Amino acid sequence: WFHLYVILDVYSRYAVGWLVATRESARLAEELIADAVYREHVPAGQLSLHADRGTSMTSKTVTQLLADLGVLQSHSRPHVSNDNPYSEAQFKTLKYSPRCPKRFASLAAARTFVDEFFAHYNHQHRHSGIGLHTPTDVHHGRADTIRAQRQAVLDAAHAAHPDRFRRPPQAPRIPVAAWINPPQETPLATTTL
Numbered sequence: 001w002f003h004l005y006v007i008l009d010v011y012s013r014y015a016v017g018w019l020v021a022t023r024e025s026a027r028l029a030e031e032l033i034a035d036a037v038y039r040e041h042v043p044a045g046q047l048s049l050h051a052d053r054g055t056s057m058t059s060k061t062v063t064q065l066l067a068d069l070g071v072l073q074s075h076s077r078p079h080v081s082n083d084n085p086y087s088e089a090q091f092k093t094l095k096y097s098p099r100c101p102k103r104f105a106s107l108a109a110a111r112t113f114v115d116e117f118f119a120h121y122n123h124q125h126r127h128s129g130i131g132l133h134t135p136t137d138v139h140h141g142r143a144d145t146i147r148a149q150r151q152a153v154l155d156a157a158h159a160a161h162p163d164r165f166r167r168p169p170q171a172p173r174i175p176v177a178a179w180i181n182p183p184q185e186t187p188l189a190t191t192t193l
Helices: 026-039 060-069 085-095 107-123 135-139 143-160
Strands: 003-008 015-021 048-051 072-075
Touching: 003 026, 003 085, 015 026, 015 107, 026 060, 060 072, 085 107, 107 135, 135 143
Parallel strands: 048 072
Antiparallel strands: 003 015
């Protein structure tokens, strides 16, 4: 068995980091998280990391690293394997990829496959949940420009052949926000007289 560690930006679906290893390890998780946070230039207090309740993600070293980096921690509910729909969808895409083998000949072969998969996933795979954009375009702020270009093409098609449409077509929009555990709304204090 090999273990695949993945850090996925929930909003853009962009895989910011991944690692294939022969074992689950708090040290490996710590290195992957630190590398991703530094590489993405995430300021303290901006990031919330949602993880399963595996031993590496609940370890003291990872918990301390997240505190040092100013990263809030969120965990899946106990005994719930599908508490992160974004991650589950990404893993399903990986497992059902036509190129995904039933078995890997070696750790090197697994790492090569995963590197190629995430290059495609980040830069070419279009997600319906993010307006048919690639994760790279959303993650790097290009989605609004691309959507405007798509809308211009749709507007021109509608103007040239309005009879082909029931109503003017709209390019898909990306969501305003994406959450796993949305922040609690604080109820307004009420006073009775």
